[in-house]
Amino acid sequence: MHSFWAVFKRELKSYFTTPLAYVFLVIFLFFSGYLTFKQGFYEMRQADMRAFFISLPLLFVFMVPATAMRLWAEERKVGSIELLLTLPITVTQAVLGKFFAAWLFLAIALALTFPMAITVCYLGDPDVGLIITGYLGSLLMAGGFLAIGCFFSVVSKSQVISFVLSVVACAVLVFAGMPTTLNFASTFLPAGLVSAIENMSFQTHFESIQKGVLEFKDLSYFVLLIVGWVAAGSIVLNETKAG
Amino acid sequence: MIEVKELRRSFGPIVAVDGVSFSVEKGDVLGFLGPNGAGKTTVMRILACFLTPDSGTASVCGYDILKKPVQVRRSLGYLAENAPAYNEMTVGAFLNFVCDARQITGSKRKQSLDRIVPMCAIESVYHQTIETLSKGYQRRVGLAQALIHDPDVLILDEPTDGLDPNQKYEVRKLINKMAKDKSIIVSTHILEEVEAVCSRMIIISRGRILVDSTPEKLKEKYRCSLDEVFRKITRAKVA
Numbered sequence: 001m002h003s004f005w006a007v008f009k010r011e012l013k014s015y016f017t018t019p020l021a022y023v024f025l026v027i028f029l030f031f032s033g034y035l036t037f038k039q040g041f042y043e044m045r046q047a048d049m050r051a052f053f054i055s056l057p058l059l060f061v062f063m064v065p066a067t068a069m070r071l072w073a074e075e076r077k078v079g080s081i082e083l084l085l086t087l088p089i090t091v092t093q094a095v096l097g098k099f100f101a102a103w104l105f106l107a108i109a110l111a112l113t114f115p116m117a118i119t120v121c122y123l124g125d126p127d128v129g130l131i132i133t134g135y136l137g138s139l140l141m142a143g144g145f146l147a148i149g150c151f152f153s154v155v156s157k158s159q160v161i162s163f164v165l166s167v168v169a170c171a172v173l174v175f176a177g178m179p180t181t182l183n184f185a186s187t188f189l190p191a192g193l194v195s196a197i198e199n200m201s202f203q204t205h206f207e208s209i210q211k212g213v214l215e216f217k218d219l220s221y222f223v224l225l226i227v228g229w230v231a232a233g234s235i236v237l238n239e240t241k242a243g
Numbered sequence: 244m245i246e247v248k249e250l251r252r253s254f255g256p257i258v259a260v261d262g263v264s265f266s267v268e269k270g271d272v273l274g275f276l277g278p279n280g281a282g283k284t285t286v287m288r289i290l291a292c293f294l295t296p297d298s299g300t301a302s303v304c305g306y307d308i309l310k311k312p313v314q315v316r317r318s319l320g321y322l323a324e325n326a327p328a329y330n331e332m333t334v335g336a337f338l339n340f341v342c343d344a345r346q347i348t349g350s351k352r353k354q355s356l357d358r359i360v361p362m363c364a365i366e367s368v369y370h371q372t373i374e375t376l377s378k379g380y381q382r383r384v385g386l387a388q389a390l391i392h393d394p395d396v397l398i399l400d401e402p403t404d405g406l407d408p409n410q411k412y413e414v415r416k417l418i419n420k421m422a423k424d425k426s427i428i429v430s431t432h433i434l435e436e437v438e439a440v441c442s443r444m445i446i447i448s449r450g451r452i453l454v455d456s457t458p459e460k461l462k463e464k465y466r467c468s469l470d471e472v473f474r475k476i477t478r479a480k481v482a
Contacts, residue, residue, distance in 0.1 A: 002343065002344075002346050003344055005343070006340060006343035006344040007344070009340075009343065010329070010332075010340045010343075013336070014329065014331060014332070017331055017332065017336075018331050078327060078330065079323070079325060079327035080327045080328060080329055080330075081327075082288070082293055082323040082327050083323060083327045083328060083329075083388070085292075085293055086291040086292065086293050086316055086321045086323070087316060087341065087344040087345065088313045088314075088316045088317040088344065088345060088346075089313075089316075089344055090312075090313060241293070242288065242293060242294050
């Protein structure tokens with residue numbers, strides 16, 4: 001366990017010793033605010049955070065792979081992976097340590113959007129439960145994106161390639177659940193397949209959590225997604241670490 | 244303390260290590276020599292459990308590298324080629340991270356740091372970030388990292404590469420000082436280094452061991468300097 005914490009602590013600190021964290025936080029907070037108001041926060045004339053949460057998946061498609069791309073690609077490029085994995089640390093501990101550090105960093109980014117929640121509470125009388133489940137859904141979604149980004153960071157030594165691949169993978173999983181995609185797919189695919197595509201998408205599960213319903217299938221979707229991609233990442237890392 | 248049996252490892256069509264066996268006892272300083280691409284680094288990486296062999300096995304301090312890789316890594320100090328480190332960290336933060344990973348805590352950590360920092364002469368750069376250091380200092384930080392837990396087995400991949408003559412001398416002195424109660428493997432291209440620190444030497448080429456002897460015996464046998472011995476052996480066998 002101490003090895004996990006060592007990796008976790010180092011990774012989390014490294015975000016804040018480099019400008020990365022600050023650049024990321026500023027851009028993330030700016031766009032999360034901008035998109036919220038662009039969605040028509042005031043026009044809805046409702047004191048809730050729907051406008052904020054709706055724009056998050058799109059923002060995450062770019063922002064989360066940007067956090068994840070360096071996790072392993074950089075380590076392999078610089079060669080520090082040889083140091084890390086010759087310390088008494090197993091590949092699994094290292095992968096999990098880095099993953100959770102990056103996830104906590106994203107959680108911090110999400111937590112820093114609190115002025116939005118305060119604004120909503122000031123303007124009206126929102127359903128606090130809905131805000132909490134909204135944040136929970138966002139956190140799970142960030143974890144899912146991160147697991148995908150983590151995997152692609154293992155796959156390529158180049159940060160740019162791992163960024164592009166994970167943006168594409170995340171975008172596919174988000175857009176698969178958009179009404180336009182589903183409408184189009186339903187013109188030539190049987191209904192069963194369309195609903196399968198729908199259920200594979202982030203969008204569908206994120207929206208249902210955001211509505212305040214914590215269903216087992218939505219939670220298990222995110223948990224399975226995270227576990228699957230992280231496990232795949234550590235298997236691939238074991239094979240390619242020295243390459 | 245180190246027992247290597249019939250190690251084999253290839254990367255695609257290239258056979259990097261082809262049936263290497265040797266053993267190192269306590270008090271031995273083994274010089275690992277060979278032309279570039281001979282397989283030195285691969286053997287060392289296998290011993291440090293960074294790579295797995297295709298066949299064969301090895302044990303370090305009685306722990307098998309395939310069955311107990313974490314115990315092996317716990318009992319050895321490994322300095323990789325080019326001394327990789329986390330460049331954005333300060334030397335102090337980096338060494339503390341290594342202590343975290345090696346479970347050196349509390350007063351033990353303070354003792355270890357107090358011992359290792361002057362030993363590797365890195366007091367003056369303790370608060371500097373690693374990327375701002377010269378190659379020599381980076382190498383010494385790598386050495387400090389490998390020695391911090393006072394391991395029984397040390398594996399150093401070209402520890403003096405890129406150091407100035409004074410620093411080379413210091414590192415050799417350090418290795419000699421530790422030699423008594425450790426097993427040390429040092430890979431190098433510098434033959435005078437072998438004479439200065441090694442009690443035994445292995446010459447390896449194309450993944451095979453060509454010679455396993457002592458520097459003195461080799462010089463006696465060939466009646467020339469180690470440089471010439473090295474050339475004679477590696478060229479003859481390759482041709």
